[in-house]
Amino acid sequence: MKNLFAFLKKNKVMSNEINLDMSKIPKHIAIIMDGNGRWAKERNLPRAFGHKAGVEAIRKIVKECDRLGVKYLTLYAFSTENWNRPIKEVDSLMKLLVEYLKKEVEELNVNDVVVNSIGNISKLPLICREELNNAYEKTRNNKGLILNLALNYGGRSEIVDAVKEISSDLINKKISKDQINEELFSKYLYTSEMPDPDLIIRPSGELRLSNFLLWQGAYSELWFSDINWPDFHEKQLQSAIMDYQKRDRRFGKVK
Secondary structure, three states, X not given: OHHHHHHHHHOOOOOOOOOOOHHHOOOEEEEEOOOXXXXXXXXXXXXXXXXXXXXXXXXXXXXXXXXXXXXXEEEEEEEHHHHHOOHHHHHHHHHHHHHHHHHHXXXXXXXXXXXXXXXXXXXXXXXXXXXXXXXXXXXXXXXXXXXXXXXXXXXXXXXXXXXXXXXXXXXXXXXXXXXXXXXXXXXXXXXXXXXXXXXXXXXXXXXXXOOOOOOHHHHXXXXXXXXXXXXXXXXXXXXXXXXXXXXXXXXXXXX
16 A cells, blocks of 8 residues: 555645646746635634634645645745734744744655745844744755745845846946846846746735736736635645646747
Protein backbone atom coordinates (compact mmCIF):
# COMPACT_ATOMS: atom_id res chain seq x y z
CA MET A 1 0.00 0.00 0.00
CA LYS A 2 2.86 2.40 0.82
CA ASN A 3 4.44 1.72 -2.56
CA LEU A 4 1.13 2.41 -4.30
CA PHE A 5 0.70 5.71 -2.46
CA ALA A 6 4.25 6.73 -3.29
CA PHE A 7 3.63 5.94 -6.96
CA LEU A 8 0.42 7.98 -7.02
CA LYS A 9 2.07 10.95 -5.32
CA LYS A 10 5.08 10.81 -7.62
CA ASN A 11 2.84 10.80 -10.68
CA LYS A 12 0.53 13.45 -9.16
CA VAL A 13 -2.58 11.32 -9.67
CA MET A 14 -4.82 11.30 -6.62
CA SER A 15 -8.43 10.21 -6.19
CA ASN A 16 -9.67 13.64 -5.05
CA GLU A 17 -8.42 15.39 -8.20
CA ILE A 18 -10.85 17.13 -10.59
CA ASN A 19 -9.70 15.70 -13.94
CA LEU A 20 -6.70 18.00 -14.20
CA ASP A 21 -4.29 17.82 -17.11
CA MET A 22 -1.04 17.36 -15.21
CA SER A 23 0.96 18.57 -18.22
CA LYS A 24 -0.71 21.99 -17.99
CA ILE A 25 -0.33 22.86 -14.31
CA PRO A 26 0.43 26.59 -13.89
CA LYS A 27 4.08 27.16 -13.07
CA HIS A 28 3.31 30.22 -10.93
CA ILE A 29 0.07 30.76 -9.00
CA ALA A 30 -0.56 33.97 -7.05
CA ILE A 31 -3.39 34.35 -4.54
CA ILE A 32 -4.96 37.41 -2.94
CA MET A 33 -5.96 35.92 0.42
CA ASP A 34 -9.13 37.94 1.01
CA GLY A 35 -12.22 37.34 3.13
CA ASN A 36 -10.86 36.56 6.60
CA GLY A 37 -12.80 39.45 8.14
CA ARG A 38 -16.02 38.52 6.35
CA TRP A 39 -15.61 34.91 7.44
CA ALA A 40 -15.32 35.99 11.07
CA LYS A 41 -18.21 38.47 10.84
CA GLU A 42 -20.54 35.79 9.47
CA ARG A 43 -19.80 33.79 12.62
CA ASN A 44 -19.99 36.75 15.03
CA LEU A 45 -16.31 36.33 15.83
CA PRO A 46 -13.50 38.91 16.14
CA ARG A 47 -11.53 39.53 12.94
CA ALA A 48 -8.47 37.91 14.54
CA PHE A 49 -10.29 34.56 14.45
CA GLY A 50 -10.73 34.97 10.71
CA HIS A 51 -7.02 35.54 10.23
CA LYS A 52 -6.22 32.44 12.28
CA ALA A 53 -8.61 30.41 10.15
CA GLY A 54 -6.89 31.86 7.09
CA VAL A 55 -3.57 30.37 8.24
CA GLU A 56 -5.15 26.91 8.15
CA ALA A 57 -6.15 27.55 4.54
CA ILE A 58 -2.53 28.48 3.76
CA ARG A 59 -1.34 25.10 5.05
CA LYS A 60 -3.77 23.23 2.81
CA ILE A 61 -3.06 25.26 -0.31
CA VAL A 62 0.71 25.08 0.09
CA LYS A 63 0.52 21.29 0.40
CA GLU A 64 -1.79 21.00 -2.60
CA CYS A 65 0.38 23.22 -4.81
CA ASP A 66 3.38 21.14 -3.84
CA ARG A 67 1.52 17.93 -4.63
CA LEU A 68 0.38 19.19 -8.02
CA GLY A 69 3.84 20.32 -9.04
CA VAL A 70 3.32 24.08 -8.95
CA LYS A 71 6.77 25.69 -8.83
CA TYR A 72 5.92 29.14 -7.43
CA LEU A 73 3.12 30.13 -5.04
CA THR A 74 2.86 33.82 -4.16
CA LEU A 75 0.50 34.74 -1.32
CA TYR A 76 -0.60 38.35 -0.77
CA ALA A 77 -0.25 38.35 3.00
CA PHE A 78 0.10 42.04 3.96
CA SER A 79 -0.16 45.04 1.65
CA THR A 80 1.36 48.50 1.95
CA GLU A 81 -2.18 49.75 2.61
CA ASN A 82 -2.84 47.28 5.43
CA TRP A 83 -0.88 49.49 7.84
CA ASN A 84 -4.01 51.70 7.87
CA ARG A 85 -5.97 49.01 9.69
CA PRO A 86 -6.49 49.21 13.48
CA ILE A 87 -3.22 48.78 15.39
CA LYS A 88 -4.62 45.78 17.26
CA GLU A 89 -5.39 43.97 14.02
CA VAL A 90 -1.97 44.79 12.52
CA ASP A 91 -0.25 43.48 15.66
CA SER A 92 -2.33 40.32 15.45
CA LEU A 93 -1.30 39.77 11.83
CA MET A 94 2.37 40.22 12.68
CA LYS A 95 2.10 37.72 15.53
CA LEU A 96 0.37 35.23 13.25
CA LEU A 97 3.20 35.57 10.73
CA VAL A 98 5.78 34.74 13.41
CA GLU A 99 3.70 31.82 14.72
CA TYR A 100 3.20 30.42 11.22
CA LEU A 101 6.91 30.53 10.41
CA LYS A 102 7.94 28.99 13.73
CA LYS A 103 5.40 26.17 13.49
CA GLU A 104 5.66 25.38 9.79
CA VAL A 105 9.28 25.92 8.79
CA GLU A 106 10.42 22.42 9.79
CA GLU A 107 7.66 20.68 7.83
CA LEU A 108 8.16 23.02 4.87
CA ASN A 109 11.86 22.23 4.92
CA VAL A 110 11.25 18.46 5.07
CA ASN A 111 8.97 18.83 2.04
CA ASP A 112 11.67 20.66 0.09
CA VAL A 113 9.79 24.01 0.08
CA VAL A 114 11.70 27.30 -0.15
CA VAL A 115 10.31 30.11 2.04
CA ASN A 116 10.81 33.47 0.34
CA SER A 117 9.35 36.97 0.71
CA ILE A 118 8.69 39.90 -1.61
CA GLY A 119 7.97 43.47 -0.60
CA ASN A 120 9.69 46.07 1.54
CA ILE A 121 10.15 43.92 4.64
CA SER A 122 12.46 46.50 6.27
CA LYS A 123 9.36 48.12 7.77
CA LEU A 124 8.16 44.90 9.44
CA PRO A 125 8.81 44.38 13.17
CA LEU A 126 12.27 43.00 13.92
CA ILE A 127 10.96 39.66 15.13
CA CYS A 128 9.12 39.18 11.81
CA ARG A 129 12.25 39.94 9.82
CA GLU A 130 14.28 37.55 11.96
CA GLU A 131 11.82 34.69 11.48
CA LEU A 132 11.63 35.35 7.74
CA ASN A 133 15.41 35.32 7.51
CA ASN A 134 15.63 32.13 9.59
CA ALA A 135 13.05 30.41 7.39
CA TYR A 136 14.82 31.49 4.20
CA GLU A 137 18.27 30.44 5.39
CA LYS A 138 16.93 27.05 6.47
CA THR A 139 15.13 26.37 3.19
CA ARG A 140 17.10 28.33 0.57
CA ASN A 141 18.80 25.24 -0.90
CA ASN A 142 15.58 23.25 -1.31
CA LYS A 143 14.45 22.31 -4.81
CA GLY A 144 10.68 22.11 -4.47
CA LEU A 145 7.86 24.67 -4.32
CA ILE A 146 8.95 28.27 -3.81
CA LEU A 147 6.57 29.93 -1.35
CA ASN A 148 6.59 33.71 -1.73
CA LEU A 149 5.01 35.68 1.09
CA ALA A 150 4.12 39.16 -0.16
CA LEU A 151 4.63 41.33 2.94
CA ASN A 152 4.39 45.11 3.05
CA TYR A 153 3.93 44.66 -0.68
CA GLY A 154 2.35 47.08 -3.12
CA GLY A 155 2.51 46.89 -6.89
CA ARG A 156 2.86 50.65 -7.33
CA SER A 157 5.56 50.89 -4.65
CA GLU A 158 7.43 48.04 -6.34
CA ILE A 159 7.41 49.89 -9.67
CA VAL A 160 8.52 53.16 -8.03
CA ASP A 161 11.36 51.34 -6.24
CA ALA A 162 12.44 49.82 -9.55
CA VAL A 163 12.47 53.25 -11.22
CA LYS A 164 14.62 54.63 -8.39
CA GLU A 165 17.15 51.81 -8.77
CA ILE A 166 17.26 52.20 -12.55
CA SER A 167 17.76 55.96 -12.15
CA SER A 168 20.62 55.35 -9.74
CA ASP A 169 22.27 52.89 -12.12
CA LEU A 170 21.88 55.39 -14.97
CA ILE A 171 23.53 58.14 -12.93
CA ASN A 172 26.36 55.79 -11.97
CA LYS A 173 26.64 54.68 -15.60
CA LYS A 174 26.02 51.02 -14.78
CA ILE A 175 23.44 50.95 -17.55
CA SER A 176 22.60 53.17 -20.51
CA LYS A 177 19.25 54.60 -21.51
CA ASP A 178 19.19 52.45 -24.62
CA GLN A 179 19.38 49.29 -22.48
CA ILE A 180 16.10 50.03 -20.73
CA ASN A 181 13.32 47.76 -21.97
CA GLU A 182 10.69 45.50 -20.42
CA GLU A 183 13.15 42.68 -19.84
CA LEU A 184 15.62 44.92 -18.02
CA PHE A 185 12.88 46.61 -16.01
CA SER A 186 11.63 43.23 -14.78
CA LYS A 187 15.06 42.52 -13.33
CA TYR A 188 14.63 45.43 -10.92
CA LEU A 189 11.37 44.09 -9.47
CA TYR A 190 11.03 42.04 -6.27
CA THR A 191 10.19 39.05 -8.47
CA SER A 192 13.27 39.37 -10.68
CA GLU A 193 14.20 35.69 -10.39
CA MET A 194 10.69 34.38 -11.04
CA PRO A 195 8.36 33.95 -14.01
CA ASP A 196 5.23 36.08 -14.13
CA PRO A 197 2.17 34.44 -12.53
CA ASP A 198 0.17 32.28 -14.91
CA LEU A 199 -2.88 32.41 -12.67
CA ILE A 200 -4.01 35.00 -10.11
CA ILE A 201 -6.76 33.86 -7.76
CA ARG A 202 -8.93 36.07 -5.57
CA PRO A 203 -11.58 34.64 -3.24
CA SER A 204 -14.19 36.62 -1.22
CA GLY A 205 -16.22 38.03 -4.10
CA GLU A 206 -14.13 41.14 -4.80
CA LEU A 207 -13.24 41.70 -8.46
CA ARG A 208 -10.00 43.69 -8.40
CA LEU A 209 -6.24 43.20 -8.02
CA SER A 210 -5.83 45.59 -5.08
CA ASN A 211 -2.33 46.73 -6.05
CA PHE A 212 -1.03 43.17 -6.43
CA LEU A 213 1.59 42.23 -9.04
CA LEU A 214 0.52 45.03 -11.38
CA TRP A 215 3.46 44.66 -13.76
CA GLN A 216 3.78 40.89 -13.53
CA GLY A 217 0.05 40.25 -13.94
CA ALA A 218 -0.24 41.95 -17.34
CA TYR A 219 -1.13 38.64 -19.02
CA SER A 220 -2.04 36.49 -16.03
CA GLU A 221 -5.31 34.60 -16.11
CA LEU A 222 -7.64 35.88 -13.37
CA TRP A 223 -9.98 33.65 -11.37
CA PHE A 224 -12.47 34.97 -8.83
CA SER A 225 -14.58 33.16 -6.24
CA ASP A 226 -17.26 34.17 -3.73
CA ILE A 227 -15.75 31.81 -1.15
CA ASN A 228 -13.90 33.53 1.70
CA TRP A 229 -10.24 32.62 2.09
CA PRO A 230 -10.62 30.44 5.25
CA ASP A 231 -13.03 28.22 3.28
CA PHE A 232 -10.77 28.07 0.21
CA HIS A 233 -9.47 24.51 0.13
CA GLU A 234 -7.98 21.99 -2.29
CA LYS A 235 -11.16 21.57 -4.34
CA GLN A 236 -11.40 25.32 -5.00
CA LEU A 237 -7.76 25.42 -6.08
CA GLN A 238 -8.30 22.50 -8.42
CA SER A 239 -11.39 24.20 -9.88
CA ALA A 240 -9.35 27.35 -10.55
CA ILE A 241 -6.64 25.33 -12.27
CA MET A 242 -9.17 23.38 -14.31
CA ASP A 243 -10.72 26.64 -15.52
CA TYR A 244 -7.25 27.96 -16.31
CA GLN A 245 -6.52 24.89 -18.42
CA LYS A 246 -9.59 25.58 -20.56
CA ARG A 247 -8.50 29.11 -21.47
CA ASP A 248 -6.75 30.11 -24.67
CA ARG A 249 -3.68 32.17 -23.72
CA ARG A 250 -2.63 34.20 -26.75
CA PHE A 251 -0.61 37.04 -25.12
CA GLY A 252 -1.97 39.49 -27.68
CA LYS A 253 -1.24 37.22 -30.63
CA VAL A 254 -3.59 35.50 -33.06
CA LYS A 255 -3.54 31.72 -33.35
